[in-house]
Amino acid sequence: MSGDTVADMPAETVSVTGWGRTAPSVARVVRPRSYEEAVEAVRGCGRRGGIARGLGRAYGDAAQNAGGAVLDMTGLDRIHIIDTTGSSSTGGAAGTVMCDAGVSLHRLMEVLLPLGWFVPVTPGTRYVTVGGAIGADIHGKNHHVSGAFSRHVLSLELLTADGQIRTVERGTPLFDATAGGMGLTGVILSAAVQLHPVETSLMTVDTERAMDLDDLMARLTATDHRYRYSVAWIDLLARGASTGRSVLTRGDHAPLDALPARARREPLTFRPGRLPAAPAHIPEGLLGRRTVGLFNELWYRKAPRSLTGELQKISTFFHPLDGVPHWNRVYGRSGFVQYQFVIGYGKEDALRRIVQRISGRGCPSFLAVLKRFGDADPGWLSFPMPGWTLALDIPANLPGLGGFLDELDEEVAAADGRVYLAKDARLRPELLAGMYPRLGDFRALRADLDPRGVFVSDLSRRLNL
Amino acid sequence: MKDAFGTPQSLLVLGGTSEIALATARRLIARRTRTVWLAGRPSPALEAAAEQLRALGADARTLAFDALEPGSHEEVLGKVFAEGDIDMVLLAFGILGDQARDEGDPVAAVRVAQTNYTGAVSAGLVCARALQAQGHGSLVVLSSVAGERARRSNFIYGSSKAGLDAFTQGLGDALHGTGVHVMVVRPGFVRSKMTAGLEEAPMATTPEAVATAIETGLRRRSEVVWVPGALRLVMSALRHAPRAVFRRLPV
Numbered sequence A: 001m002s003g004d005t006v007a008d009m010p011a012e013t014v015s016v017t018g019w020g021r022t023a024p025s026v027a028r029v030v031r032p033r034s035y036e037e038a039v040e041a042v043r044g045c046g047r048r049g050g051i052a053r054g055l056g057r058a059y060g061d062a063a064q065n066a067g068g069a070v071l072d073m074t075g076l077d078r079i080h081i082i083d084t085t086g087s088s089s090t091g092g093a094a095g096t097v098m099c100d101a102g103v104s105l106h107r108l109m110e111v112l113l114p115l116g117w118f119v120p121v122t123p124g125t126r127y128v129t130v131g132g133a134i135g136a137d138i139h140g141k142n143h144h145v146s147g148a149f150s151r152h153v154l155s156l157e158l159l160t161a162d163g164q165i166r167t168v169e170r171g172t173p174l175f176d177a178t179a180g181g182m183g184l185t186g187v188i189l190s191a192a193v194q195l196h197p198v199e200t201s202l203m204t205v206d207t208e209r210a211m212d213l214d215d216l217m218a219r220l221t222a223t224d225h226r227y228r229y230s231v232a233w234i235d236l237l238a239r240g241a242s243t244g245r246s247v248l249t250r251g252d253h254a255p256l257d258a259l260p261a262r263a264r265r266e267p268l269t270f271r272p273g274r275l276p277a278a279p280a281h282i283p284e285g286l287l288g289r290r291t292v293g294l295f296n297e298l299w300y301r302k303a304p305r306s307l308t309g310e311l312q313k314i315s316t317f318f319h320p321l322d323g324v325p326h327w328n329r330v331y332g333r334s335g336f337v338q339y340q341f342v343i344g345y346g347k348e349d350a351l352r353r354i355v356q357r358i359s360g361r362g363c364p365s366f367l368a369v370l371k372r373f374g375d376a377d378p379g380w381l382s383f384p385m386p387g388w389t390l391a392l393d394i395p396a397n398l399p400g401l402g403g404f405l406d407e408l409d410e411e412v413a414a415a416d417g418r419v420y421l422a423k424d425a426r427l428r429p430e431l432l433a434g435m436y437p438r439l440g441d442f443r444a445l446r447a448d449l450d451p452r453g454v455f456v457s458d459l460s461r462r463l464n465l
Numbered sequence B: 001m002k003d004a005f006g007t008p009q010s011l012l013v014l015g016g017t018s019e020i021a022l023a024t025a026r027r028l029i030a031r032r033t034r035t036v037w038l039a040g041r042p043s044p045a046l047e048a049a050a051e052q053l054r055a056l057g058a059d060a061r062t063l064a065f066d067a068l069e070p071g072s073h074e075e076v077l078g079k080v081f082a083e084g085d086i087d088m089v090l091l092a093f094g095i096l097g098d099q100a101r102d103e104g105d106p107v108a109a110v111r112v113a114q115t116n117y118t119g120a121v122s123a124g125l126v127c128a129r130a131l132q133a134q135g136h137g138s139l140v141v142l143s144s145v146a147g148e149r150a151r152r153s154n155f156i157y158g159s160s161k162a163g164l165d166a167f168t169q170g171l172g173d174a175l176h177g178t179g180v181h182v183m184v185v186r187p188g189f190v191r192s193k194m195t196a197g198l199e200e201a202p203m204a205t206t207p208e209a210v211a212t213a214i215e216t217g218l219r220r221r222s223e224v225v226w227v228p229g230a231l232r233l234v235m236s237a238l239r240h241a242p243r244a245v246f247r248r249l250p251v
Helices: A004-006 A034-041 A104-115 A130-135 A173-178 A213-226 A289-302 A316-317 A327-333 A348-361 A402-412 A429-436 A439-449 A458-465 B018-032 B044-055 B070-083 B105-133 B152-174 B207-221 B231-240 B243-248
Strands: A013-016 A025-030 A051-053 A069-072 A079-083 A095-099 A153-161 A165-169 A186-193 A203-208 A229-234 A246-253 A304-315 A337-342 A368-373 A387-395 B012-016 B037-042 B059-066 B088-090 B139-141 B180-189 B224-227
Touching: A004 A153, A025 A229, A034 A069, A034 A153, A034 A186, A051 A130, A069 A213, A069 A458, A079 A104, A095 A104, A130 A186, A153 A173, A165 A173, A173 A368, A203 A213, A203 A337, A213 A229, A213 A348, A289 A316, A337 A348, A337 A402, A348 A387, A348 A402, A402 A429, A402 B139, A429 A439, A429 A458, B012 B018, B012 B105, B018 B037, B018 B044, B018 B088, B018 B207, B044 B059, B044 B070, B059 B070, B070 B105, B088 B105, B105 B139, B105 B152, B105 B180, B139 B152, B139 B207, B152 B180, B180 B207, B207 B224
Parallel strands: A025 A069, A051 A069, B012 B037, B012 B088, B037 B059, B088 B139, B139 B180, B180 B224
Antiparallel strands: A013 A025, A079 A095, A095 A186, A153 A165, A153 A186, A203 A246, A203 A304, A229 A246, A229 A368, A337 A387, A368 A387
């Protein structure tokens, strides 16, 4: 009887939240350690269905399933094939990896960097799984050059609602529904990913300051194409003439000859530092307008006006917050929301209005991130589209925040923009179809593939995905 | 599902003509709430309340529910939960009774207790079980400062609310860790049809103010909410006042 196998699988009923720690719900979390156990877990989901979860870095309720099952995929953590020559069965050019969905990008970097390969796309944290990276179709500082994560996925294995494991090739409808599909087409079990070659594990970084939003946009527009990686950190608490003042950090992987002689002996080491974790209980309201404003001020003043060719570690350049485990606790028990939207090129006025409104309201937001996206990705619910994307963190206990973000949504929707589902915990469901024109196709494919609605999450319930 | 700010998309009101409940529903509809069930004894007032909420854009439905018939609660409320998740249950039914008359009419006094306390125990338990199966949701119970310490002038009502309050706190502890959030709301004197004609107590408040406090409590996932907030201190002082002093207070 299949129930015996399920009983062997580690399972516990616990409260689950996203990284923002808002809206907790209780689910039975099962941790499959093999494909067979994953199949059992999907078959045994029960009436309230199931959803895959990786390292829980989605900010909102994407990897929660109240009253149902949550499949913790981090037990499936094997790297199967690393193909550095392009000859074997991964199906791509040189530099591909075939691994389980529960492998983290951190692990991939540990293994691949010494071999001279880097992940094709990394977000602001290394602690996401390959499955999560595909499910949310994550992007990084190189989107304007490389697109989102799924563009580098050659194929994947998907466990669907009928308990079958399907190999899904890129370019097929199921692939495009799964890329950015928030885990709602099935459980991704493994993927073959195209890698990026590097000579060293260091980054060569150019830093410059921009006085205000217009200055920032002008600088990004003029010179972004020179850099593989580009992002601007923007101080949304600055008002008046300095509204939108920011620090641009842009760079590329350092070539071997850019390293000093000493470092050249071990050019591919990967040793990210870690500080002590944030304490478990932090009082509410520590991050008010004044403290955050002071932090942003100091941070802006400390940044060099202009600095080129600085060598930085990968962890410093890409993942500054990963240095503090559990940094999300600093917002106290109410948690925080991350608001990220994109607005197309040509609609800069809407972006300006939104930035004005945020800074005018004095939202105690730490550094926000502004970036230019490149071409849209093929995923039906993929977030990126050509335009400007802004991401900011706000404490959830700020009075009136819900209504304020709704107003920003209206601006975004009116400018044909969209908000990012992997970050969302509060979007008004009515706005979704306008933001994601292929939502109808996505729903139709799900209705066909998963007629009983086995795959369901708090996000899918809330937004009727 | 509730959003990051605790705002529900679906609401079940037990006591569908309660002014506090309707003020709360209006407030939540302005944010995210789309589905509203108004449960109560069938009456034109209940239908009118649903109509009013529909005008605000909600899908509001009425449901025949009687607090005094606990035997029917399982079936009546079970149907609602079978139709879809309920993100928030607002237990708002209750009667004030007439202290002076009820002291001489034990049957009427028991009716106050049965409505406010035993009816709520039954409905509360039925809803708690359904919410637990969902793994999420809030059960918000309208208690009263009158339950904090029984007063000479309304101890029949006060004792029923004291029972309800204690029951709700215990239920909240029982449901801790199940994903279900239980919140006790203790308003002071609320100007409404229930208190029409009564002499107003100090720190009187309005149904709208209670609704605002409920919305804030949902956002903070509070377990106890006082309306107005300062009543918490006042009632703490009154609770510790010596009996001989308390008896003589003009409250």
